[in-house]
Amino acid sequence: MKIYRFDEIDSTNDFMKRNEELEDFSLAIAEKQIKGRGRFGKKWYSEEGGAWFTFSLKEDKNIREENGKITLLAGKAVEEYLSENINMDFKIKWPNDVYINNKKICGILTEKRDDFFIIGIGVNVNIEVFGEFEKTAESLYRLTGEKYNIEKIIFGIIDRFKIIYNRFLKGEWKIILNEINEKNYLENKEISVLKGSEEIKGKVLKINSKGWLVLEKEDKNEIEIDSGEIRF
């Protein structure tokens, strides 16, 4: 595993996308990102104190992998690691977050470069104040009053991801999906999903075998959604 450590960088995802020596499970870690990015080009809080990292994953041509499923597997890795090490009820929020107490503790940004997935994970570890993100973000420090070893968390999450990904390669997607649905933050919530200019409203039923979100609309018809921005 090739590891790149930075005191400061634009974004670990951007570094990995321009990295000329990309291998399977190359890892970039930054103490601070100047242009930390979330989905839809949103800014990601990236001051010192967080686990800001990106790893590469070589696509396996024999199985159907999509960004969406890979992101869910990564979300499950984070949820499992945190639940096991900090005894609290962490949840997976489709498609790319981990939540605790209705606040975001982790965001995941999966991108593609050639035949590699570029999996960027941000975990709010030792952060004391979030500034403009105060209302929506949470950190492990604020939850527990403890400061954590950030690299230990990063390597712990990657080890978890490898275990889950191997299960996925062995054909265990259905079982993993059940486990993800047991931790589905959105279950039974009334939400709307923004897809381009379209807004779809409904009650969340589950994540289906494609890794898509299934909603029950007001007219009781079900609709499955491949991606989008969630609103409450």
Ligand code: BTN
């Ligand atoms: C989101 O919530 O929309 C995804 C946030 C992803 C943040 C991580 S931090 C490490 C990596 N580098 C980035 O610029 N983004 C991801």
